[in-house]
Amino acid sequence: LGERVSWQTLATVLIGLLGVLVMLRPGAGLFDWAALLSLGSAFLYGLSQLMARKISDTESSTVMAFYQNGAYLTGALLVAGLFRLAGIEHAVHPSLEFLVRPWIWPALPDLLKMAACGFVASAGMILLSQAYRLAQANRVATFEYTGIIWSPLWGFLFFAEVPHSATVLGATLIIGAGLLAFRTERLRAAPPLLVPTGDTA
Template sequence: MQNKSLAATGFLCLGVLVFSLQDVILKGLSDTYPVTQAMTVRSIVALPILLVLVGATARLRSIFSKRAGLLAIRAVISLGAYLFYYLSIAALPLADAVALFFVAPLIIAGLGILFLGERPHTATLIALIVGLLGVIITLQPGLAVFEWAAVLTLLAAALYSSAQVLARKLGDSEVAAVITFYQNLAFLTGAPALAALVSLGGLEDANHPSLAFLTRPWVWPTLQDTLLMAGCGVIASAGMTLLSQAYRLAPAGNVAVFEYTAIVWVPLWGLLFFDEVPKITTVLGAVLICGAGLFALRSAR
């Protein structure tokens, strides 16, 4: 059990790092392309990668699982989570969106206790509280976070938490690649369907950045942007598999605190790609968050 917890921690930290790169790409594309187009291209690229992963870790026929219904429900929930999050980063500073999303580990821990019967360790609870304090210091709640797009981030966090708790429930019979395959399939079918609904509804003249990212019509991308969208497919297949593997190996409350490690990468990507200089409060918050994660890992050992 101890080895599984340590492995789950490693998978989750790596998955968070991988996904942070996708956030940067999608925020950069949000002024030109609709989110549904980026998600569709990403899912097309990820599909063969995930089929290879399924074949390598199980058998291709394992896709036809007896728990396909629960897998599909989790996939649709994940689609909603990531869609809301991507829409929010079009309007919010990346650091604010990520910090708001950090209510997810608390929700995951709570759902794990309520629905999976997990007993939280005192060290885990302390780490979650300290990590949340670090998030608050980093975010410095003010007028900017009351932009309504912040609500999308909170909705994304709630849906994401539910999806990861379901991954834990599915973990006793399904490998991570199969869980991720269903999630990618929901993206591949759901994004074009949503784009069609937006087009038929005549909702293509939105002014708000989040709505524009959703309703903007598809356009033929440049070669560079096509490669960036395709790169998201590689990132997504790796990131979703790593996160699914983490939550299927260990109790949700034990590993959820390591979701906070994303705050380490956000200031770095903001500086490199968006010329955002980290504030002293961001650095202080990151220290608290990392300290909480290290404390939880030391306690697990």
């Protein structure tokens, strides 16, 4: 993209990444081969946002969000069809079990919940695409780290799940990185100060 990355911006990205690593607690038994799926997903997601930044000069955020969601739907249908044709009924890892559950027709309350989820996700995709249109990708990425904070927050509010101390520490680092990025952006956008030359009329 040809974007210059200042040392302040690089520092905020690294601090945010450190916060994510603290929340994941490497070595605590949470990492296994299935984590590679998340790593691959993150890589492809980052690539998609770089592409969105690249085509933002010619396409609106709503158009980009539409095609992104269309790609997600197409990919999900292909994977579901392949699993169905292959007769895969049991996952080899617990985290993948939801992919091979038997298909059932959802009840009306569940349909409404899924529709609301789709609406919120689409709105978020539009806002995120607009953010990548207006700001440099490395700066937007810093604020995207805050997404990992919302999961434990909603878990606490709706399911009474108490977050681990590492989660709180990691969230603090991520919030600090976001505030630092915001301050850096404010200073960068501020008009230069006029220094008196000492000349008198």
